[in-house]
Amino acid sequence: QKEVEQNSGPLSVPEGAIASLNCTYSDRGSQSFFWYRQYSGKSPELIMSIYSNGDKEDGRFTAQLNKASQYVSLLIRDSQPSDSATYLCAVSKAGTALIFGKGTTLSVSS
Amino acid sequence: EPEVTQTPSHQVTQMGQEVILRCVPISNHLYFYWYRQILGQKVEFLVSFYNNEISEKSEIFDDQFSVERPDGSNFTLKIRSTKLEDSAMYFCASKGTSGPYEQYFGPGTRLTVT
Numbered sequence: 001q002k003e004v005e006q007n008s009g010p011l012s013v014p015e016g017a018i019a020s021l022n023c024t025y026s027d028r029g030s031q032s033f034f035w036y037r038q039y040s041g042k043s044p045e046l047i048m049s050i051y052s053n054g055d056k057e058d059g060r061f062t063a064q065l066n067k068a069s070q071y072v073s074l075l076i077r078d079s080q081p082s083d084s085a086t087y088l089c090a091v092s093k094a095g096t097a098l099i100f101g102k103g104t105t106l107s108v109s110s
Numbered sequence: 111e112p113e114v115t116q117t118p119s120h121q122v123t124q125m126g127q128e129v130i131l132r133c134v135p136i137s138n139h140l141y142f143y144w145y146r147q148i149l150g151q152k153v154e155f156l157v158s159f160y161n162n163e164i165s166e167k168s169e170i171f172d173d174q175f176s177v178e179r180p181d182g183s184n185f186t187l188k189i190r191s192t193k194l195e196d197s198a199m200y201f202c203a204s205k206g207t208s209g210p211y212e213q214y215f216g217p218g219t220r221l222t223v224t
Contacts, residue, residue, distance in 0.1 A: 032211045043201050043215040044153060051211075088153065097143070097155035097166055098203075098213060 002027040006089050006101035015110045019076040023089030023101055026070070030091040030099075033065055035074045038086045038103065048074060079108045112136045114216035116202050122222045126191050131219045133185045133202030141205040142185045143213060144177065146170070146198040153201070159185065192223045 003026045013019045021035075032051055036044035048063040050056045050072070056063045062075040072091070076083055086103040115134045123129050135142050144156040158166040159177050176188045185204075189196055199220050203213040 034212065036215075043199075043218045046212055046214060049212050090153075092211065097158055097168070098145070098153075099155070100153040102152045 002099050004089055004091055004099050004101035006104045008102055009105040010107050011104055012107045012109065013079050015079060015081060015108055017079050019079045019083070019106055019108070021074040021076075021087050021089075021104050021106070023072045023074075024070055025072070025089075025091045025099075027091070027093075027099075028067075028070065029093055032092045033063070033072045034090040034092075034098065035061075035063060035072075036088040036090060038088055040086075044088055076106075079106075081108050081110050084108045114202055114204055114214055116216040116219050118219060119217065120220045120222070122224065123192055125194060125223055129189050129192055129221065131187045131189075131200050131202075131221070133187075133216055134183050135185055135202065135204030136214060137183075138206065139204035140207045141165075142179070143203040143205070144187045145201045145203060145215075147201065148198045156187070189221075192221075194223050197221055197223045
């Protein structure tokens with residue numbers, strides 16, 4: 001059974017702090033890794049993709065991938081109240097179905 | 111910026127009725143997907159579609175479900191005889207033909223079966 005595991009949270013951080021979100025996956029054949037943000041009642045919004053080991057930075061977001069440990073993380077620097085949402089980790093083999101985790105709820109307090 | 115659109119935003123139907131959910135993928139994308147999310151649960155894959163045929167489907171996608179690309183722009187999900195447990199948000203997603211492999215989601219259709 002292919003699974004993606006995330007801590008459900010809530011993860012609470014003060015405004016301006018770094019939020020760290022983690023994800024593990026079970027299928028070693030996974031090749032593509034994504035972080036989606038989902039506001040309550042809305043659809044998943046793609047914020048980061050990563051395909052190779054190491055770090056990938058985009059603005060305030062950094063995705064980290066370690067295939068040997070089957071581990072993906074997302075760091076959000078200078079967290080803002082508008083970052084409060086559920087963050088979904090998703091993995092796939094190239095071009096195939098996304099397997100989602102249950103998501104981690106992030107709450108950023110001002 | 112191009113985006114995936116879905117109609118209707120909310121559909122209420124009685125158990126046993128047929129429903130059709132509609133999606134317009136991003137115009138130059140050729141891979142299409144349906145996912146669903148039951149309230150409070152994770153997003154689950156239903157089916158993927160490429161070159162006018164199903165390329166992958168999950169155990170959820172049983173005989174009561176079907177997909178179709180009736181014309182050059184629309185992509186539909188039909189549920190033949192709805193059950194109470196079909197109540198969920200249904201998301202359409204699309205992806206381009208070459209890398210990267212990112213899937214972009216539409217706003218969803220909330221299906222309520224009474």
